[in-house]
Structures are given as structure tokens and as C-alpha cells.
Amino acid sequence: MTTTQRCGTRPGSATAADVGGVLARMRDLDAALPAADGVAVFNRVYLTVTEAVARRIGAGAFADPVAADELDVRFAGRYFTAVDAAAAGRRPPACWRPLFQLRRHPGIHPLQFALAGINAHIGHDLALAVVDTCRALECEPPALEGDFDRIGAVLTGLEERIRESLMPGPDLLDIADPLTHLAGSWSLERARDAAWAAARMMWGARRLPEMAEEFAERLDASVGLVGRCLLTPLN
Template structure:
């Protein structure tokens, strides 16, 4: 499958969000429910639908710049969908996504781990690059997107608790010694979001130093990939 065509121009049409939603729905229909990619895809689809509703209706505080919010949302989704396309074609995906692709059918990995590993890859790596992509598209600096970034982040954080509740395997998670409880406590979406904003600002500042920016991006990718591998540690029943 060809890499997603990059959307260009100063403004992104509203149907751009509809397009990525259609891709995610089609992907979900094609995958077995227990597949690790399918688990994350369901989570991300619900997040993207919530963002789309907030853009359309002004929910969650609204978005000061609707076009900027749409552009960021589409650029963000493109990163995930392109990684999936790479896996389908047998092309080497970014390091942040490789653990999920590798362990997606492992019987010892629980659905909540799949969801968090995908969120880790998408927030920890893709979100920073999506902010820079949006800056290039709209010819602006990251500071111009801070309100949109924060509102998208607020929606993600508000959905995290619901995701954990839906995918919790049972009351044993109340036990501090449970291995999954330990894994859950070792990662925070809010901290990952803060890191993504700092990384986006750094990458934008390095835009005139392409070799340094490329090295920074590579290190970010591999570091997020290591966290993802930890989150996908197979656990006993």
C-alpha cells in the first residue's frame, strides 16, 4: 500500500478528518478483534471521533483556530496510518511502532498493554513530528498551535481513564504486586504529552540544522520504542 499522500496548502479541508476516520474504520473491519493493532485502532478511532466532534461542535472548550486543529489532527493520524502501511508492505516501520507490530499476536500480552503501547508510540513520537508538520503546512511556529495542542491533549488524557477501565482484566489490578499494575504505573500519558511538546519545540528550533534534527528524531524514535517494548512485556495469566 502506498504511503499516504501528504496534504499541502495553507488550509486543510474538513473532509481530511473524515478521510482518516474512514481509513481507521476500514482497518478495524479488516483485523481480528484481538490483534494488537486492532486494539489500539479502536482506541485511536474513539479519540479521533471525539476530537472531530469537539472541532465541529465546540466541545471541550472549543478550538480557537479550527483549521489549525484539523490540520494537526490529520497530520497526527497520517503518522500512524503510514506506519501501518509500512508494516503491510513489509517496509521497516519507525522504531516506536515495531514492538507493537512484533507482539501484536502474542498470547501473553493483554489488550490494555497493546493500547498503551500504541498510545506511547503515537504520543511519544508521532505527536511531536505532527506539530512540526503542521507548522510547515500552515507556515507558523509551534507557539501558534499551543492552544490546539493543549485541547487535543486534554481530550486524550480524559479518554485515558476510560480506556484503562474498559480494558482492565479484573480486580486483581488493585493488588500493588500485580505485574500489570506495575507496568501501568510506569507510564503516564500526561508526561508523554509534555515530552511531545518539548520535542516539537526542539525539532522546530533545529529546522536549519537538518543533520542534528535527523539525529534528534532518530533518538526520540528509538527511545519511545524501548518504552513500548517494556509496556508489551508478556505477563503470566
């Protein structure tokens, strides 16, 4: 990040009040959902990432802690909205639909559930959360870029550990090769880059609401298609 611009003061949050509230909600979901549920698998991964981000915010690792906290809250709020929609019998956004529809499929491996959730959240929700945060704090996307990259570094640092922890054991080695191939077809780094580009595009188009809405809808649908591919049953 080359700019020194900073965001304004948070005027209020539409979801959890802060990262602590986000963590509390995730822990409640972890306690309530069956361990093998596909949403529960993703929730545990997301909880691990959010705990790491919260530690770094507390340690002063972010240039603008208020903006980092707001981005984290706005980002998580989109996941919680999908959870609440599914719990109420409503259709979640298209990017989340494959995970919620296939969350109990016996032929899908936990790593696939985790990647499908990460794909929905990074590929779609992150871009919209950046725009939400800029509006809430009355700043431009460049003011968030440095902390966006720092959060991305946390994700990248945990990604390999998450993949390794969810790979099948020796008793399931017959699906390890197709699973490795499927998991290797999706890139967190590229998804983050695309999310930043999408956020900049939507911010630039904010005065053309019909165009911005159409772009967001098409992004939602395309990310959902990738999620459905990631959830291809392997046994």
C-alpha cells in the same frame, strides 16, 4: 496559550484530506483486523479519541479549527504510514516496531497493546506532527499550543476510561497486580509534555537538518524501547 497568533490556510494535506477521512480509514482498519490483534486494540482506542476530537472541532471548541484539523490529520498520517509499512513487509519506525512485532503474542494483555500504541503515537509521532503542521500552515509552534493542549485534554479525559475498560476481569486477577504496576509506570501527561518540548526543539533546529534528523532518530529509538518494556508478557 497566551499568544493570539493563528496559522495560515491549509495548502493541502499529505494523508487523509480531513478528520472525516482519518475516521473512515480507522473504521476500515477496525473492520479488517481481528479483534484480538494488538494493532486493532490500539486502533479502537485511537478511533474513540479521534471521534471525540472531531465532535469538538465541529462544535467550535478549538481556537483555530483549520489548524486543529491539520494537526489531527498529520498526526494520524504517521500512524497510517506505520500500518502501511507493516502491511507491505517493510519495517515501521522504531517506535512502532514492538507493537507490530508482538501484536499476536498470547501473553500480552490488551491494555498493554493500547499503551504501547499510545506511547509510540504520543511519544514520537505527535512532536513530528506539530512540526509538519507548522510547515504546512506556515506558522510557529506557539500558534498551535492552545489547541495542542485542548486535544491533550480530550486524551486525558478518556485515558482513565480506556484503562478501566481494558483491565482484566475477575478470571484474570492473577495478572492484575503486575499489569497495574506496568501500566502505572507510563504517564500520558508526561509523554504529552515531552512531545511538546521535542516539537519546539525540532522546530528550532529546522535550519540545522542534520541535528534535527539525529534528534528525531534518537527519539524514535528511545520511544521504541519504552514500547518494548510496556509489552512485557505477563502470562
